[in-house]
Amino acid sequence: MEEKNHFEAFKARQEASQAETLRKAGKTARLPHELADAAHALAAKFVAKEGAAVKTACEEGCSYCCHQPATVFPFEAIRIARVLKESLSNERLEALEEKMKSRVKGLKGASVRKNINDKTACPLLVDDCCSIYANRPLTCRLAHSFSVKRCRVSFQKDRTKVEIPISLELLTGISGIIEGAFERLPEKGLDANLYELCSAVLAALADPDAAAKWAKGDRRVFEGCVRDDT
Numbered sequence: 745m746e747e748k749n750h751f752e753a754f755k756a757r758q759e760a761s762q763a764e765t766l767r768k769a770g771k772t773a774r775l776p777h778e779l780a781d782a783a784h785a786l787a788a789k790f791v792a793k794e795g796a797a798v799k800t801a802c803e804e805g806c807s808y809c810c811h812q813p814a815t816v817f818p819f820e821a822i823r824i825a826r827v828l829k830e831s832l833s834n835e836r837l838e839a840l841e842e843k844m845k846s847r848v849k850g851l852k853g854a855s856v857r858k859n860i861n862d863k864t865a866c867p868l869l870v871d872d873c874c875s876i877y878a879n880r881p882l883t884c885r886l887a888h889s890f891s892v893k894r895c896r897v898s899f900q901k902d903r904t905k906v907e908i909p910i911s912l913e914l915l916t917g918i919s920g921i922i923e924g925a926f927e928r929l930p931e932k933g934l935d936a937n938l939y940e941l942c943s944a945v946l947a948a949l950a951d952p953d954a955a956a957k958w959a960k961g962d963r964r965v966f967e968g969c970v971r972d973d974t
């Protein structure tokens with residue numbers, strides 16, 4: 745399994761380097777989208793195969809893990825913003841933006857970790873299903889469990905005190921893909937911080953040039969967003 749994880753991470757690194765080629769070719773506006781699509785496709789393939797093999801308790805309609813702050817990389821937030829703009833009417837997008845603003849306000853500016861016990865539903869959760877499932881953040885793809893009961897208890901009590909039984913294979917595999925997707929970005933001067941999902945998607949929605957700016961190393965797009973580690 746370790747060999748395979750390294751392989752998956754390696755493949756993601758290759759995708760990152762392809763994204764770099766796009767950047768060099770001046771196709772900067774496409775770069776975050778290509779990088780997010782490549783990493784998400786790789787993660788989906790890995791989860792479909794390994795998830796089926798290890799038989800987790802996760803199934804459609806179970807959303808305990810979507811009732812806590814989520815995180816996202818800038819290139820994913822830009823991709824999600826584009827998907828929302830393309831798929832929602834102006835009215836629905838405005839309503840979603842209001843929900844996301846309210847979510848960010850509720851986090852009171854503290855880090856995601858400090859708000860881990862905020863049990864508010866993710867604004868992108870619709871009828872207990874993720875409305876952007878194919879484009880959901882890499883960190884959301886880490887969430888899985890062998891016990892619905894433990895997830896329920898952690899939702900009802902203090903999350904930091906309830907251990908969720910998980911698959912080490914799935915965790916390390918997805919972590920490898922995440923690492924592969926972002927590890928070369930800082931050395932290229934690109935923002936590879938993890939931000940709270942709603943604040944980052946709102947920032948990407950607000951700036952029509954977010955993709956090109958991020959790809960040029962301009963950090964102003966996400967500078968006001970809630971960080972994962974502050």
Ligand code: SF4
Binds near residue numbers: 875881
């Ligand atoms: S983005 Fe989707 S998977 Fe992630 S927390 Fe929100 S609803 Fe859940």
